[in-house]
Amino acid sequence: TSAVAGLSEERATFQLAHQNIREGQVPDSAVLQALQNYPLKSYLIYLDLRERLALAAPSELAAFFQAYPASFMTDDLRRRYLRQLAKNGDWAGYLAIDDASLTTQEFRCQRLVARGVQQGQASVIEEGLTLWDEGLSWPVTCQLLEAWLMEADVMRPVRVWTRIERLMEKNQSAEASRLAANLGNEALAQVTRWKAARKSPAVFLAQNTTI
Numbered sequence: 463t464s465a466v467a468g469l470s471e472e473r474a475t476f477q478l479a480h481q482n483i484r485e486g487q488v489p490d491s492a493v494l495q496a497l498q499n500y501p502l503k504s505y506l507i508y509l510d511l512r513e514r515l516a517l518a519a520p521s522e523l524a525a526f527f528q529a530y531p532a533s534f535m536t537d538d539l540r541r542r543y544l545r546q547l548a549k550n551g552d553w554a555g556y557l558a559i560d561d562a563s564l565t566t567q568e569f570r571c572q573r574l575v576a577r578g579v580q581q582g583q584a585s586v587i588e589e590g591l592t593l594w595d596e597g598l599s600w601p602v603t604c605q606l607l608e609a610w611l612m613e614a615d616v617m618r619p620v621r622v623w624t625r626i627e628r629l630m631e632k633n634q635s636a637e638a639s640r641l642a643a644n645l646g647n648e649a650l651a652q653v654t655r656w657k658a659a660r661k662s663p664a665v666f667l668a669q670n671t672t673i
Contacts, residue, residue, distance in 0.1 A: 504529070504530055504533070504535065505535065507526060508526070508533075508535035508538075508539065511523060511526060511539055512538070512539060512542065515539070515542055515543060515546060516546065520555060520558070520559070523539060523540075523543055523559065524558075524559065526539065527539070527540065527559065540559060540561060540564070541564065541569075543559065544556060544559065544560065544564070544569065544572065545568075545603075547559075548572045548575070548576075548601075548603040549603060553575065553576040553579040553580060554576075554580060556572065556573075556576040557573075557576045557577065557580060560573055560576065567593065567596070567598045567599070567600060568600070568601050568604075570593055571590075571593055571600050571601075571604035571607050572601070572603055572604060574586040574589055574590050574593065574604075574607050575603065575604055575606050575607045578590075578606070578607065578610060579606075583610040586607070586610070587610065587611065587614050587616070590607050590610065590611050591611060591614075591616065591617075591621075593607075594608075594611055594621070594625060595621070595624070595625070596628075597624070597625050597627075597628025597629060597631075597632070598628075598632070599629065599632065599634045599637050600637070608641075612644055619645060622641055622642075622644065622645060623645075623649075625641060626638045626641050626642055626653060629641070630653070630656060630657075630660070635653075635657045635660075638653055638657075639653050639654065639657070655670075
């Protein structure tokens, strides 16, 4: 029938466009128009945006997010794009497409960095401390929030040590060492000894036991 023939033609067009995207080519408007009613058209647009994310216009991504708000494709693109914006320090752009449904440490702390840059660091200190006290590792893009918290009047060494201990419990020793360095050489040396003890308890005890 004509319907079956039309679907077959659309499928062939989709497969060709899909291959073109994999090869780095952008599907033209005529191809997308030909696939207007094809069920996988949204997936084709998603693949295209994902492949050229660094060059895609914010308006293109915003249009896709609006057209497919409850899609795994929107969720994936939003996460990828937010990471790109955070890496580039585009915090105004970050807030423009951020979504409160992203609740991991990574996106919560980056959200606070974005707000702090745009609205002033004092506006995020309280929420930042709540996140800090959870003792989970932050990406490098959140080091600005960490710096604000370390400079805040409410920050105390005991609070830093509590975070260090929680990081060590989760085997985040590099981040723990970086935090300890803010407390001075003695604190850093203590964390270094702690790392050695965790890595090889028997060797550490043998080297540090006085007969």
